[in-house]
Amino acid sequence: MNKFEEIEAFVSVVDKHSFSAASESSGVAKSVLSRRVRDLEKRLAVQLMQRTTRRLSLTDAGQHFYQRAVSLLSDLDDAEQMVSDSQCQLSGRIKVTAPLALGIGHLSQPVADFMSTHSGLNIIFDLNDRQVDLVEGGFDLAIRVGQLQDSNLIARKLTEVEFAVCASPEYLRENGHPSHPSSLAGQEVMIYSNVLPGRQWFFERNGEHVSPKIKSRIRANNGEFLATMASHGLGFTSGPLFFLQRFIDSGELVPVLSDWVVPAAGMYAVYPPGKLVSRRVKLLSDYLFDYFQQNRL
Numbered sequence: 673m674n675k676f677e678e679i680e681a682f683v684s685v686v687d688k689h690s691f692s693a694a695s696e697s698s699g700v701a702k703s704v705l706s707r708r709v710r711d712l713e714k715r716l717a718v719q720l721m722q723r724t725t726r727r728l729s730l731t732d733a734g735q736h737f738y739q740r741a742v743s744l745l746s747d748l749d750d751a752e753q754m755v756s757d758s759q760c761q762l763s764g765r766i767k768v769t770a771p772l773a774l775g776i777g778h779l780s781q782p783v784a785d786f787m788s789t790h791s792g793l794n795i796i797f798d799l800n801d802r803q804v805d806l807v808e809g810g811f812d813l814a815i816r817v818g819q820l821q822d823s824n825l826i827a828r829k830l831t832e833v834e835f836a837v838c839a840s841p842e843y844l845r846e847n848g849h850p851s852h853p854s855s856l857a858g859q860e861v862m863i864y865s866n867v868l869p870g871r872q873w874f875f876e877r878n879g880e881h882v883s884p885k886i887k888s889r890i891r892a893n894n895g896e897f898l899a900t901m902a903s904h905g906l907g908f909t910s911g912p913l914f915f916l917q918r919f920i921d922s923g924e925l926v927p928v929l930s931d932w933v934v935p936a937a938g939m940y941a942v943y944p945p946g947k948l949v950s951r952r953v954k955l956l957s958d959y960l961f962d963y964f965q966q967n968r969l
Contacts, residue, residue, distance in 0.1 A: 746812070770816075774939075782963040835937070838899070838919065847860075863886065
C-alpha cells in the first residue's frame with residue numbers, strides 16, 4: 673500500500689477532470705490510476721468520486737479531502753525544494769487570490785515579469801473581492817487591501833493605498849458639492865459591501881473624526897463597478913485611487929471633500945496560518961514588495 677501514490681492519483685484525476693487525461697499527463701496507465709483511487713476510497717471507507725460514462729464529480733467528502741490533499745502535496749513539494757541542490761531554479765505551483773481591479777490593473781505587470789524570469793513556475797490566480805478562506809481554498813498567498821481582521825494570518829505590508837470620494841460632474845451640478853462629510857447623509861451614496869460603512873465612510877481633519885450615517889440604494893462587492901455607476905450620475909462613491917484615478921483623469925468623476933482625509937489602507941501579502949511558506953511564494957512576495965516600493969499606487 674502506497675498512500676502517497678493513491679493521493680497523488682486522486683488529485684491528478686480531479687485536476688484533469690478524467691482518468692484518461694490524468695493518465696496521459698502523468699504517464700501512468702489509466703487502469704493503475706483507477707485502482708489507486710479505488711484503494712484510497714476503500715481504505716478511507718468513503719466514496720470520493722461519482723463516476724458516470726460522461727462526467728466525473730466529487731462527493732462532499734471528496735471535495736474536502738481534495739482540498740487537504742492538494743495542500744499536503746504542495747507542502748511536500750515545498751519541503752523537497754527547500755533541501756534541493758537546485759535552489760536557483762524555482763518550480764511548482766503558486767495559488768494566489770487578489771481583488772479584481774487590483775489584480776487586473778496593478779498585479780498583472782509584476783506577476784508577468786516574475787513569471788517570465790522563472791519559467792518553471794505555474795500560477796493560479798483567483799480574482800475576487802470577497803475575502804476567501806486561504807486554508808479551505810488551498811491558497812499559498814493572498815493580496816489584500818484594508819484592515820486585516822483575522823489575527824492568525826501572517827501578513828507583510830507591501831505599500832499604502834490612498835482613497836478618495838468622488839461623484840460625476842452632472843451629479844454635482846444638480847446636487848452641489850458637499851462642504852462637510854455629514855452632508856453626505858442626505859445624498860445618494862453607494863456602498864462597497866465587503867467593508868462596513870463605518871470603515872469605508874470615515875473622515876479626519878485637524879483632530880476631528882466624522883463617520884456620517886449613510887443610506888444607500890446601491891450596494892456591490894466590486895469597487896470598480898460602483899465607480900462606473902457613479903460616473904453615470906447615480907451618486908457618491910468611495911474607493912482606492914488605484915482604480916478611481918483613471919475616472920478622475922478622464923473627467924468622469926470629480927473628487928470631493930479634498931480637505932478631509934480618508935485614511936489610507938495597507939496592501940498586504942498574506943499567508944495562510946500553519947503552512948510552510950515556500951521559497952517560491954516568499955520570492956514572489958519579495959518581488960511584489962520591491963515593485964510597489966518603486967511603483968506607488
